[in-house]
C-alpha cells in the first residue's frame with residue numbers, strides 16, 4: 019500500500035489494470051480483491067474512510083463486466099443530531115466497462131492504457147447513497163428542541179447539559195428532578 023502521502027491514499031489506487039483480460043476471450047474472468055483500509059480520495063469532493071471487498075471482472079464481447087460487493091466507510095453527518103460519524107455502506111456493483119468506449123453501451127469504458135477507473139463509478143454510487151437520510155444510530159435521540167443540546171450525550175454522565183441553559187431554558191436532568199422531589 020505504498021504511495022500514501024498527506025494522510026490519505028491517492029485515487030490512482032482505484033485504477034485496475036485489465037488489459038490482460040481484454041486479450042483473452044469472452045467468458046474469462048478474474049477475482050480482484052479490493053483492500054484500501056485507510057482514507058482514500060475518490061474525487062476532489064469525495065473521500066472514503068475505507069474501501070474493501072471483492073470484484074469479479076469478466077470479459078464479455080463489449081468489454082469487461084465488473085461485479086461484486088464493496089464495503090465502504092463514508093464520513094456523514096447525522097440528520098437528527100448533526101454529529102459526524104462514519105457510515106458503513108455496502109455497495110453492489112454490476113457495471114460494464116466498454117472496450118472500445120461506446121456511450122450507447124455504457125457510460126464507463128476501458129482507457130487506452132488498458133485500465134478501468136473505479137472512481138467515477140464509486141462517486142456515483144456513494145452520492146446516490148448520500149442523498150438518503152441517515153442517522154448515526156437507530157435510536158439517535160437528536161437535538162433538544164428547547165436547548166439544541168445533543169440528547170445522545172445526556173446518558174454519558176455529564177451534568178453540563180442538565181443545568182439551566184444560558185438562554186434561560188429550564189431543562190433539568192430527569193435524575194436530578196427525582197432527587198429534587200425526594201428533597202421536598
Ligand SMILES: [Zn+2]
Nearest residue numbers: 096099154158
Ligand atoms: Zn444522531
